Amino acid sequence: MSRTTAILAAVGFVLVVALTFVFEPFRNFQLATIAAYLCAVGGLTMLTGVNGQLSLGHAALMACGAYCYAFTANALGEAEIDGVLLLVLPLVAAVVGSAILGFVIGIAGARLHGPYLAGVTLAVVLALPAFTSTFSNVFGGDMGLWVTVARKPEGLEGRGSTEMFQAWVAIACAALVLLLLQNLLRSNFGRQMRAVRDNEVAASISGINVYRTKVVAFTVSSAAAGIGGGLLAFITQSASPGAYSLIFSLFLLMAAVIGGIGTLAGAIWGSVLLVLLPEAIGSLTKSLSLPPEVAQRLDGNLAIALFGIVLVLVVIIAPHGIQGLVTKTWRRLQARGTLQSVSIPK
Amino acid sequence: MMTLKRNRLLAIVGATSVLALAACSSSTGNGGGEPADVPGVTDTTVTIGTHQPLTGPAAAGFASVSAAAKAYFDYINDNGGINGRTIEFVVKDDGYNPANTQTVVRDLVLQEDVFALIGGLGTPTHSSVLDFLNDNEVPDLFVASGSGMWDQPEKYPYTFGYNSDYVTESAILADYAQKEFPDAKYCLFGQDDDFGDDFEAGLTEILGEDGLAASERYSVANQDVVAQISAMKAAGCEVNFLASINAFTALGVGTAAKLGYFPQWMSSSSGGDYQTLAGFLGEAAPQLLEGFISTFYLSMASGDDEWITLFREVNEKYNGGVEFDGNQVYGMTMAYMFAEALAGAGENPTRESLVEAVQNGSVKGTGIVPLGFSESDHSGALGVQLSIVKDTVQAYFGTPYVYEDGSVVVYEGEQPAVTNKGIPGGK
Numbered sequence: 001m002s003r004t005t006a007i008l009a010a011v012g013f014v015l016v017v018a019l020t021f022v023f024e025p026f027r028n029f030q031l032a033t034i035a036a037y038l039c040a041v042g043g044l045t046m047l048t049g050v051n052g053q054l055s056l057g058h059a060a061l062m063a064c065g066a067y068c069y070a071f072t073a074n075a076l077g078e079a080e081i082d083g084v085l086l087l088v089l090p091l092v093a094a095v096v097g098s099a100i101l102g103f104v105i106g107i108a109g110a111r112l113h114g115p116y117l118a119g120v121t122l123a124v125v126l127a128l129p130a131f132t133s134t135f136s137n138v139f140g141g142d143m144g145l146w147v148t149v150a151r152k153p154e155g156l157e158g159r160g161s162t163e164m165f166q167a168w169v170a171i172a173c174a175a176l177v178l179l180l181l182q183n184l185l186r187s188n189f190g191r192q193m194r195a196v197r198d199n200e201v202a203a204s205i206s207g208i209n210v211y212r213t214k215v216v217a218f219t220v221s222s223a224a225a226g227i228g229g230g231l232l233a234f235i236t237q238s239a240s241p242g243a244y245s246l247i248f249s250l251f252l253l254m255a256a257v258i259g260g261i262g263t264l265a266g267a268i269w270g271s272v273l274l275v276l277l278p279e280a281i282g283s284l285t286k287s288l289s290l291p292p293e294v295a296q297r298l299d300g301n302l303a304i305a306l307f308g309i310v311l312v313l314v315v316i317i318a319p320h321g322i323q324g325l326v327t328k329t330w331r332r333l334q335a336r337g338t339l340q341s342v343s344i345p346k
Numbered sequence: 347m348m349t350l351k352r353n354r355l356l357a358i359v360g361a362t363s364v365l366a367l368a369a370c371s372s373s374t375g376n377g378g379g380e381p382a383d384v385p386g387v388t389d390t391t392v393t394i395g396t397h398q399p400l401t402g403p404a405a406a407g408f409a410s411v412s413a414a415a416k417a418y419f420d421y422i423n424d425n426g427g428i429n430g431r432t433i434e435f436v437v438k439d440d441g442y443n444p445a446n447t448q449t450v451v452r453d454l455v456l457q458e459d460v461f462a463l464i465g466g467l468g469t470p471t472h473s474s475v476l477d478f479l480n481d482n483e484v485p486d487l488f489v490a491s492g493s494g495m496w497d498q499p500e501k502y503p504y505t506f507g508y509n510s511d512y513v514t515e516s517a518i519l520a521d522y523a524q525k526e527f528p529d530a531k532y533c534l535f536g537q538d539d540d541f542g543d544d545f546e547a548g549l550t551e552i553l554g555e556d557g558l559a560a561s562e563r564y565s566v567a568n569q570d571v572v573a574q575i576s577a578m579k580a581a582g583c584e585v586n587f588l589a590s591i592n593a594f595t596a597l598g599v600g601t602a603a604k605l606g607y608f609p610q611w612m613s614s615s616s617g618g619d620y621q622t623l624a625g626f627l628g629e630a631a632p633q634l635l636e637g638f639i640s641t642f643y644l645s646m647a648s649g650d651d652e653w654i655t656l657f658r659e660v661n662e663k664y665n666g667g668v669e670f671d672g673n674q675v676y677g678m679t680m681a682y683m684f685a686e687a688l689a690g691a692g693e694n695p696t697r698e699s700l701v702e703a704v705q706n707g708s709v710k711g712t713g714i715v716p717l718g719f720s721e722s723d724h725s726g727a728l729g730v731q732l733s734i735v736k737d738t739v740q741a742y743f744g745t746p747y748v749y750e751d752g753s754v755v756v757y758e759g760e761q762p763a764v765t766n767k768g769i770p771g772g773k
Contacts, residue, residue, distance in 0.1 A: 026456035033449075129567035133538050141538040142565050143470040144444060146477075163456070236448045238474050241567060243445030279453075 013175055020167045021160070028163035029235065030275050035170035036231035037271040039177045041255045042264055043224025046181055048253070049262025050190065051217040052197030054114060057105070057121030059249035060128050061098045061222045065229030066239035068097030070145040073233075077148030087150040087169065094230025095223045102222020103215065110214035125249045129241040144240025147233050170231045177224050178264055184220065185264070193217055247304070254307055258314050260321025269322040277310075278303040384696050386461030392428070392688060392695070395436040395454035397466050397475075402441030403566045407592025407622055408467055410668065411490065412437045414677030415465065417665035418657075422681070424664075425769050428688045429695075435681075436460060442467075442566065444474035451475040455484055462487055462700060465508065465680040469493045469541045470566075480504050485700045487687060488680050488726065492616060493540045497718070497725040504697075506704055506719060507726035508680065510643045512541060512614060514749040516548030516587065518730050519612050519641060521747075521754040523585050524552065527610065531559040533583035535574060535598050537590055538563040545589035545614060551752065559583055564594055571601050579607040588613040596626030603634050613640040615730060620740035621647065621671030632738045640740070641730035644679055644713045645761070647671050648739050652764045653679075653712045660768075679712045682768060686710065689771030710762040714746045729757050 020028055044058050072093035076086050105124060109117045132139035139145065152165040184190055195203035196213050204210050233239045255274045260266025281303050318325045386393040398412040399405045416435050423432040436458055438450035447466075454460045455478075462485035466472040469491040476495065479486045480502045488508035489496045492515060496507035523532060532553055536542030542563055550557055560581040562574035575598060578586060586609045588595050595617035602608065618640025624631035645653045647670055657678045661670050668674075690708025691699040703709070705721050715729035729748030733740050746757040 024456065026452055029449075029452050029456065129565055133563070133565035133568075136538055136563070141563075142444075142567060143473060143539040146474075236445065236474070237477060238444060238448065240444045240470070240474070242443040242470075245443075245567070 020164050025161040025163040028167040032167040032170040032235045034271045034275045035174035036228045037274050038174045039228035040225040041267040041271050042181050043221035045256040045267045047221035051193040054118045055121040056118050056249050057124040058225045058252050059244040060125040061225035062229030063244035064098040064101045065094035065226030066233040069094040069230035069233040070147045070239040073148045091230045094226045098226025099219050099223040103219045106215040106218030110211050125246050132241045144238050147237050149234050149237055166235050254311050260323030263323045266321050266323035385459045391434050392431045393434040393460050394462050395460040397438050397440045397447050397450050399442035400439035404442035404591050410673045411677040414674040415681040418678040418681035420664045421660045428771050444471050447471040447474055464488050464684045465490045470539045485697050499724045506724045510727035510730045512544035513548035515614050515641050515730050516545045517552050517749050518747045518754050520549045520552035527585050530584040531582050532585050533560040533578050534587045535562050538565050542589045571597050575601045585610045590617040592617045592622045596623050599634050611638050615642045619672035620735050635735050638735040640733050643715050643727035643730045644675050647675050656768050683709050683711050686770040714761050715757055
């Protein structure tokens, strides 16, 4: 991590935590949701942008994390285990569970290329509702499972809302995920992933085990998605197939692309948009004073359409996403600065 | 990270100033300065909310419910409101997806600061916010679903049902089926959640544990029910009970017709409104739905009693004169019941007095069977009447029934009359 990035990251982290004290409960709920999405989008942007494997099934991997969280948390709840264990163990289970599933899919996926891999991961997310409904006595069918969650510690009683506590947990997890992913991207393994993305044959000739690199990348990415799903289960107290639909899967990919695929900063932009855009559209349709019936129809559908439009625009105008634009602008400003300092001495 | 040293000071200074900034602005005043400071209540308005499927698999069947309720609130507001306050009704779309419900309900309660929630629609959706609403002590009135979950006053003191519960509906249907089709093979086509489970429980209470030859379930996420309907055909089912929402009732009936299979259908009120089903089935509806039996507990939309006359007027004037079906009766009754509760909650309503008003009998509804609201009972309609479709007209036959202590009993009470032009609280 470069010095500037480290400072920016540290300041950003402190800023976000500080925000939880200012925000109302609903904003904290949104912040927690952004953090949960960020884990998954971060993993996905590494997998697709850096390693070149396209996954349409990351929602299913999140669902796996959510259900693993639910099973563990409910078991702990029945055994009347509370406190830190109830907070940490289910999250660990979410990571482990989805890493295992990701490993299995990764083994199959590493033999496949582009659209074929996308097809496999698509099948996983499409099969999810059928799967939970077939074994509905375990997964609770469409309704999903109600999750026992760790309550706000007693020391915090009377200070801040439950949502604030949830936001802290989610932000801490997201920060950890980003830190680990960032280190991974800058390590030797990161270079191997890029080499595999750019040219598998060349990578293989250079002594990189292409197959292993792909499987490990998929597993790590799945683990990140898993903790995202676990966090969502923690925030919403439930795990249900409806929360992890194909559309959501596509939204995760869109978030990665719009933010700037392959960069973790881009994943942050994308996750923020994913949560705030539908709400912004809601208030927009409200302020337009449309007939109520039209406004209500637009409420749900317009978000999807607008996401599509934004995606198209981003691909045309800023192929490297929002983060690409930011970097470009930053560099231009810097360049201008140096030019001036060069021209001054005579 | 190790190369940070030189800039560490900078970072720390930055971070501290942010924290200081945060601490300064954390005193977020609520403003308003209302005397009682009840969420969603001002001197002139009461803001309430609901979550509805305006998009998604249940939208086509139910999206008109909230519009009808809104129309009735507009009617009340135009006539002076309740105790001088107008009712503002915020409708949020959840697409019949529990994950969205959790977000929009938090939005309503934490952001929009609503006084109460009314008519939250759907079993899987609403069950996902039950704990949240009761933890936050938000009155959760007249949930639009017949699950028994809403009737748990000990566990969920703020939640009240609206529909006749599914056990009651299915027991009354099964009782009729036993008398009318004594030797038939009975089967169930149900939604794969508490809707289906509760319905099956009521059927087996009357028909016996092995009373159903087949029990098929569908998932709302999957628009293909050929497998389930084929299985019922193969099992030789003659009377099929339906625990399905409107979209899937139509899908089930339509799929059966495609398979050349025409059993007797007996539907829950949640998925048995003729006009709505006809909207799905199109030209084939008159043929496919002839003889279709369904339960209901409010005035029938095709009828002409004084409630229907009032609702039709409101529909013409405030709802753009859309086609008048069971959803309009349902939505307007829901709004009327909230108005009753609000009138009963007194000049200065609080969340507690609102719940108290529902429990102490202020809410009578407009239905043909009594409501169960009391301190120990939070269930909505206590019974149903059966209807049948003849020549595209859905009409009641026989008498209303209630389900008491495991047996089906005829109900002989009167339907509440329209007083003060349907504006509660008037003299």
